Amino acid sequence: MAIPKVAIVGIGHSKYGKRGKVIQEDIEGEKATYPAVTIRELAHESYFPALEHAGITNDDVDSSVVGIAAEAFAGQGAGAALVADEVGIIGKPTMRVETACATGSTAIRTAWAQIASGQFDVVAAIGVETMTWLSSSYATELMSVAGDHRWEYIYGISFPTFYSLYAARKMAVDGLTREQLSTVPVKSHYYGYYNKNAQLRRQITIEDASGSVPIAEPLRLYDCCLISDGSATVIMASEEKAKEMSGEPLWLTGIGTSSDTFRVTDRPNLTNIEGNVRAGQVAYKQSGRTAKDIDVAYVHDCFSIAEIMAYEDLGFCERGKGGEWSAERGAYIDGPGIPTNVDGGLKSKGHPLGATGIGQVVDAYKQIYGTVEKQRQVPDVEVALTHNVGQHGQFVNVFILEP
C-alpha cells in the first residue's frame, strides 16, 4: 500500500549548540534574561540553506509548517507567524505544530499531508527551538509539566525519571546492565565527534558514562541527551514539482505514526514502548521494507534506555536483547547490525526539541547522497529510517526515506 509520492527537495541544518543567554535591563530597568539567539536568527540558519539547496525562491513556497515545542522556550507566542514572516514566506498559509519532542517530525508529517492531499505543491517544514537561555532545572520543569499533573508531576516525575522507570524495569526483567546502557552514549559521542553540526564533540568512555553523576537512578548524566538551541528545515514537494526541479529528491516511502497512554502506570509493560512498535509497523508496511532493508537509522535517544528500546521496538534486534545488541556494536558502521545515530544522536549532536525530527531527516538525506563527514559516512545507503518520540511514546513518528 504505497502512499502518495512526496519528496524532500531541500535541506538546511544549523549547528546545534549552546547559544546561552544575555542578561540586560528591560524597559523598566529591571534585570531580565533573554535568549542570546532568538528563533528568528535560528530559523534563518536552516531555512535559507534549504531554499538554496532546493534551487527555488520564496515565491515557489506555497505553505509553511513550523515546529516549536514550547512557547516558554521560544519566548514568543504565535511562533509560526513570526518565523514565516522572518524568512519571508509572507501571505502564504502557516501553522505551528506541537507534539513535545516529536514536534519536528510532526511538522514533516503535516507538510506531507498538505502535499499528499493535493492542497499544495511545495511546503517548508521548519523546526526551531531556543532552550539554553533557561536554567537546566527550569528547562526540566517545562518538560516535566507534560506529565499528568494530578498523578505524576506532583511527585516530581521529571522526564529523566519517566525513562529511569523503564530502565529499572528492563534491568530487572531483561537483564539489561549498566555497562550495556553506557555503550549507547559512547557510540553517540564517537560519531558526534566527527559531525560539524554537533553540540558536544567529545569522545567518552564506558567508565565516563557509568561513573557520571546520577540524575534519576538508574540513569546518570551521560544517559541523558543535551538541552540545545538549533533549527532544521526541509523543503518538500509533490512528485510533479520534484521532478521539475534539478536537484536530487529523497522520497518519503513510509510515514508511520502512533501514540501511547498518557500515564506511565497505564502501560501494560515498561520494558518496551508499544507506540514505537505500532508506528514502525505502519512505516514498514507502507514502504514494503523491513528492518533488514534499513542501511542507516536515526532513533530518538533522549536517554540511553530509549535508544535500547527503539532497537527492539523497530525490529533491529530481538525483544529483550537491545542491551546485548548495543554492546556487540550492532549500531556501529563497521558493526554487525544497522548503523544508528551516526550523526551523534540527541546525546552528542543535541536536541533542540522542535528541530530534532527534521534534523534527523536532513542527516539521512546527506547519508543517502554521500555528503556527510567521511568518518561517519555509511557506504551505499539506499534506505534510511528516522524515529522521533514525544514524551515517552505519547507521540511517535517513524519515516522511511529512499532516493
Added chain:
Amino acid sequence: MSEREMGFVVELSSDVKNRQRMTADFRKFISGLEEGKFLATKCGKCGKKFMPPRFTCPCGGTDLEWFEVNPEGTLYTWSIVHFAPEGIAKQTNVPYVLGVIDFEDELRLAAHMKGLTSKPKVGMKVKIAPQELENGNVAYFIKPA
C-alpha cells in the same frame, strides 16, 4: 542503614501545587484516603478497572463504580531522583525515591517511597499507605511491606 544515612528521606511538601482542579470525583478518591482506603473505579459498561481512577471510560461508559484496592503489592519499578524539576526542587529535598506499586489486576500507582533500608528492588513486597501532611492534606507513600 537508615533512610537518613542513605540520603533519601522524603519530606513531601504540602505546598506543591496540583494544577488540576479538585473535582467532585477526585475528592471522592481523597476522601477514601482520609479513611485509609485506596479507591479505584470500574466501568459499569465494559468492566475495565482503573487506578488511578478514571471517572469516564474510554469505551464511552460514564457509569463507573468505586471499589477498594488491596494496598499491598509488589514494586513494579523505581527511580532515585537526584535532580528535580524546578517547581518540585523548591519544595522537596533530593534525592527522593519514586516507586510504582503493582496491585492485583495489573493496577498500578506511582508515589514517593519511604522506610527503605536499602536501595529499592523490582519485585520487593510493598504496601501503600495514606499519610496526613503538616497542612492537613493527605498524601500517600509506598513502603516496604
